[in-house]
Amino acid sequence: MSGLIALFLVIGIAFNCLGAIALYRFPDVYTRLHGATKATTFGSIFTSLGVIAYGFTKWAYTGEARFCVLAIHAIVALIALLLTNPTGAHAIAKAAHRSGVMPKRAVVDRLAEREGKW
Amino acid sequence: MGSYIATMILSYLFYLFLTMGSGNIGLWSSSELLVGIPVAVIAGLAGGRIFGEYIPSSLLNPYRWCLFIYYLFVPFFTAMAKANIDVAMRVITGKINPGIVKIKTGLKKDMALTFLANSITLTPGTLSVDVDEEENDLYVHWIDVKDVTPEPRDVCGDFPEWARRIVE
Structure with a gap:
């Protein structure tokens, strides 16, 4: 079981690292959002899964309720993350486009075409 | 009440x-x-x-909850995992071809559109930027534009179909 937890943590940390590297590699705010919000969401899902697996196995072995509570709180955190993360990314992208930040190296921009800026 | x-x-x-x-x-x-x-x-x-x-009252139906849980764990999670690996490769190689495209969703309810926009944003490689409120179309920032006037299927797979089944 500890092998599975370690696997979850390694996958999670790997994707979180890639998210951080994406901030450095990508040219503008929109492409950076792809790396910085989504790769880290995927990474955080796996680190939370590690916590959930740890909580439930400890609960099964020791029978102490606090480990079950730990796992349930990690599940609540995971749901909150899945709901708030896309909303935040969408708000940042829309705000950036409204304040006139155009996507760099873009091949097409239908939104700017609608607003007559392209 | x-x-x-x-x-x-x-x-x-x-x-x-x-x-x-x-x-x-x-x-x-x-x-x-x-x-x-x-x-x-x-x-x-x-x-x-x-x-x-x-x-909407259609969300009080338990069958839709089961459908939603199935959607979350099977089609959505596999799409998200695939897209994550794809974007991870792009981070390493630096190969991008970005642009903002418009997709027709054909959805009527606001809740369904929220559901679809959140699904699209949570999948790496696609990011919903704005919504056309008259026709319920979405403006999506796509990291690898294959077609400047794409079908919804090219951008987000079966997501609109699932949004219709679960919410509407």
Whole structure:
């Protein structure tokens, strides 16, 4: 079981690292959002899964309720993350486009075409 | 009135979920069970109107909840994993071809559109930027534009179909 937890943590940390590297590699705010919000969401899902697996196995072995509570709180955190993360990314992208930040190296921009800026 | 009571009950259940393991009446202590009631009543009074207005009644159907849970774990999770590996490769190689495209969703309810936009944004490689409120079309920032006037299927797979099945 500890092998599975370690696997979850390694996958999670790997994707979180890639998210951080994406901030450095990508040219503008929109492409950076792809790396910085989504790769880290995927990474955080796996680190939370590690916590959930740890909580439930400890609960099964020791029978102490606090480990079950730990796992349930990690599940609540995971749901909150899945709901708030896309909303935040969408708000940042829309705000950036409204304040006139155009996507760099873009091949097409239908939104700017609608607003007559392209 | 019904939506206020439904909100109160849901808030109380959520409160119980959060305070699980605090004592020995079931899993809860007596003080948590008591304090939960006024908290749930206040939350219900404050949020009941919003809950009734924006959550369509079609979402109260348990079959749709099962469908939603299936969607979350099987089609959505596989799409998300694939797209994550794809974007991870792009981070390493630096190969991008970005652009903002417009996709026709064909959805009618606001809730379904929210559902679809959130699914699209959570999948790496696609990011919903804005919505055309008259025709319910989405403007999506796509990291690898294969076609400047794409079909919805090219951008987000079966997501619109699932949004229609679960919410509408």
